[in-house]
Amino acid sequence: MSMVLIAIATLLTxxxxxxxxxxxxxxxxxxxxxxxxxxSLFASVMFLFLAAPDVAMTEAAIGSGLTTFLFFFVLGRVRGGSDD
Amino acid sequence: MIRNFAVFLLLLGLGAIFLHLLDGYVPASELNQTARYYAEHTAQDLGAANIVTAIIVTYRGLDTLGEVTVLFLASTIIGMVLAQGSKRQRALQRKLPASGELLTTGSRLLVPLILLFGAYVFVNGHLTPGGGFQGGAIIASAALLVLLTDPLKRFSHKLIALVESISGLVFVGVGVLGMLLAGGFLDNRILPTGEFGALFSAGAIPLIYSFVGLKVGAEFTSMLTNLAETEKS
Amino acid sequence: MDWIAMATGFILILMGLYGALTERNILRIIVSFTVANTGVNLVLVAVGYMHGRTAPILDKTVPVAEAVARIIDPVPQALVLTAIVIGLGVTAMMLTYAYKLYEEKGTLDVSKCRDLKW
Known part of the structure; x- marks a missing residue:
């Protein structure tokens, strides 16, 4: 059991x-x-393994979901700007 | 070149510090004093099953008040910085291609369900993982789905501001009530703690967390709306 | 487990900082900051982890009487929950300023903004 957990954690890392x-x-x-x-999404799975379901939920909803959407909102507005 | 070298040196130093920290890290085998107090007293004193929620809403409730204030400030500043741009371009709204049938129908079906799920998450915050912040984010994602379906959809700023200020007022009001009727600011024992593990238990925690959820949802929605309103022709 | 998570967090912090310090596109700088932010959260939660214990939620499997011996430290989790939410606020503000910068200057390259340089 513990070996499986460590293997999954290594894969996540x-x-x-x-x-x-x-x-x-x-x-x-x-x-x-x-x-x-x-x-962020992988980190939220990692939080679940670290026995922190509250944090995992927050990270999945906010860190992974809303943040990415905010980035894309702004990216859509600045299209045509110097991209690199 | 020199800049990159300096960055490399800085990261090398930080890496050395981190390696030292990692090397000297000894995992605790027992809870420290604060955590032990929370573990022992949460169930009897507050009646909440989720200790993280008890810490956020009651033991460190003032922190949470500060946090929603910071979020409020952030959303206000975003609205202020972006306000000018949207007024100029109001006339030039182009005709967007209609969003697909699937997206339109799907969002009509899903938005009420997502809102319901968000409410479920923050009402059950004291029993299961979840709570106001997660529920608020879920509610904001329903608003996001509406914006994806119709990018020119405009939410009523008045409604968002109303929800936000009422929930903020109730949050502070319940806190002050705690000072008058129970042990101190944001004390949850102004309502009976009830049966441990039931939905209507843990005193004022579900009430406070629901309003935190509404406030956070309104703040995130206002951030998204303000960014969406910068849509140009 | 906690050791692996902590090492990952430290590596993410270093990679995020590297990206933030070497990139010139302001959007990429902000993206790198969010990676570093995730790393910090991971390290903080890993500090609270204890081997062989479960999440700080009391129910039938974790009775109140055994809580002290069965649950992990809830305080870092409460702190990280706050940090994630504030992180989104900070990211949203940085993105707003990036958008304003683009509107004013027509570029996202920070090395071309020399107003305050001498």
């Missing part, structure tokens, strides 16, 4: 660091924003 890498290295800003949302 790899996924989060990979998504964070995409965030700072992506060519397009939109990709970076989606990857940042993905980091």
């Amino acid at each position: 790899i996924a989060m660091i990979g998504a964070a890498w995409v965030t700072i290295r992506a060519k397009k800003v939109a990709t970076a924003m989606l990857a940042a949302g993905l980091v």
Whole structure:
């Protein structure tokens, strides 16, 4: 049981660091924003494993959902600006 | 070049500090004194099953009041900064392509359900994971779905402001009532604590958290609305 | 478990800071900040974790009498809950200023904004 948990946590860690890498290295800003949302989503699963369901719920609803949408709202408004 | 080098040095130093912290970290095997107090006294004193909610609403209720104030300030500043832009472009609204049948019908079906789910989450905050902040975010996501269906839809600012100020007033009012009738500001024992684990229990916690949920939902909705109203032709 | 989460959080903070300090596009700087924010939250929750214990919610499986021995520290969770909500407010404000910057200057590149530089 514990081994399975540690294996899942390691997988999550790899996924989060990979998504964070995409965030700072992506060519397009939109990709970076989606990857940042993905980091938040994986973090919310990690919170669930850390026995914090309240925080997991908040992170999934706010950190992953609303923040990404706010980013895309603003990105839609500044289209045509110097993209990199 | 020099800038990148300085960034590299800074990150290296921070990394060394983090590594040191990680190396010296010894996980606690027992709850510390504060946590122990909360674990022992929450059920008897406050009657709330979710200790995190009890901490947020009652033990550190003043923090939460400050937090919703900060959120209110943030949404007000966003409205203030963006206000000028929207007035100029009001006349130039272009005709957007109609959103698809699926999105329109789906949102008509889902929006009431999402609102209901948000209300469920914040009413049950003292029993299950969840509460005002999560429920507020869910309510704001219903507003988001409406905006996705019809980007030119305008929510009534008056209604949002009304919901926000009434819930803020009730929040502070219940806090002051706690000072008059019970132990202190935001004390939840102005209502009977009831049977442990029932919906109507834990005194004023469900009441306070519901209004926090409405307030947070209104604030997030006003942020989204203000950003959406910058839509140009 | 807590060790893994804490290490991940620290790495995310470092990566987010790297992105925020080296990027020139203001939207990318804000995105990097949210990654660092997530990392900080992860570290804080990991500090409260204790091996073999469950979430701080009392019900049939965690009776009130055994709570002290069965639940993890609830205080960091309450703090992180606050931090996430405030984080969205801060992000929304940064995005608003980014939008205003674009409206005024027509660019998102912070290195082209030299009004306050000398």
